[in-house]
Amino acid sequence: MTFSEVRPEDDRVQAAAMKIASFKNAFVKEYATQSDRHVVILACxxxxxxxxxxxxxxLLPVSGAKDPLFTGQAAxxxxxxxxxxxxxxxxxxxxxxxxLNTIRKIRNYFAHTVVTDIDDFKPEFYQIVSNLERSPALSExxxxxxxxxxxxxxxxxxxxxxxxxxxxALVKIESMTLANPLPLVPPDWTKATSLGAAVTEKMSAQ
Known part of the structure; x- marks a missing residue:
């Protein structure tokens, strides 16, 4: 399945698919030219x-432009x-x-040192990818x-x-519960491309 073959079920899915496609193109074009350090900091x-x-x-929406839960020293x-x-x-x-926490730790180290190469984090980094290396998702x-x-x-x-x-996930937020959290790799990856699998999982709330 290719991106052009994905048939979004509603406008929210269509919008997410287009946003992801746009991000993919920008990521490949811009991030690939950056050092490991800049890639991690920008992505984070x-x-x-x-x-x-x-x-x-x-959460309930706030009346002002800024959400006090997410600014300054807030929770x-x-x-x-x-x-x-x-x-x-x-x-x-x-x-x-x-x-996410491993990526965050690598980001923090990059942000506070002059190190620019992911090789310095191989042990920590491979904690993330040890279960992904044989995944069709990562290979794709x-x-x-x-x-x-x-x-x-x-x-x-x-x-x-x-x-x-x-x-x-932003288009299927209603379906996420403690019993159904978002996995890092979707179970349908082998039946869809990286774009399709990211946005076309069945939304149980519908």
């Missing part, structure tokens, strides 16, 4: 915003707090939370970076996978 900024949006979908202002709350609300699986995304070294291919593909999954 994107992931933080997606987690914020996921959580806001489960959900940090990456780690957003990861934990998303997990505790049943929005993401334990595996997903672990992957790694093909987008044919000229990169293997470890960097995995880094770029893993970050894309996390972002794709969170973006896709």
């Amino acid at each position: 900024s994107h992931i933080e915003e997606l987690l914020k949006e996921l959580l806001q979908r489960r 959900l202002a940090t990456f780690s707090a957003r990861c934990e709350m998303a997990y505790r609300l049943g929005l993401i699986s334990d595996e997903f939370k672990s992957a 995304l790694m093909k987008l970076f044919p000229d990169e070294e293997h470890v960097r291919q995995i880094l770029l593909a893993t970050l894309m996978l996390v972002i794709f999954r969170l973006q896709g």
Whole structure:
């Protein structure tokens, strides 16, 4: 199945599919030219915003332009707090939370040192991908970076996978419960492309 063959069920899914397609093109074009350090920092900024949006979908809206729960020193202002709350609300699986926290730790180290290469984090990084290396999901995304070294291919593909999954989750937020959290890799990946699998999972709330 290709992106053009995906048949969204409603406007929300269509919008998410187009957004993910746009992000994929931008990621491949821009992130692939950056150092490992910049890739991780930029991707984590994107992931933080997606987690914020996921959580806001489960909260009552605020009247002002800024949500006081997500600014300054507020309870959900940090990456780690957003990861934990998303997990505790049943929005993401334990595996997903672990992957996010490992990526966050790598981001923090990159942000506070002059290190620019993912090779310095191989043990921690492989904690994320140990269960993904034989996954069709990671293999599919790694093909987008044919000229990169293997470890960097995995880094770029893993970050894309996390972002794709969170973006896709925004259109099926109603179906997530403690019994049905978002897995890092969708069970239908072998039947869809990276784009389709991110946005066309069956929405149980419908």
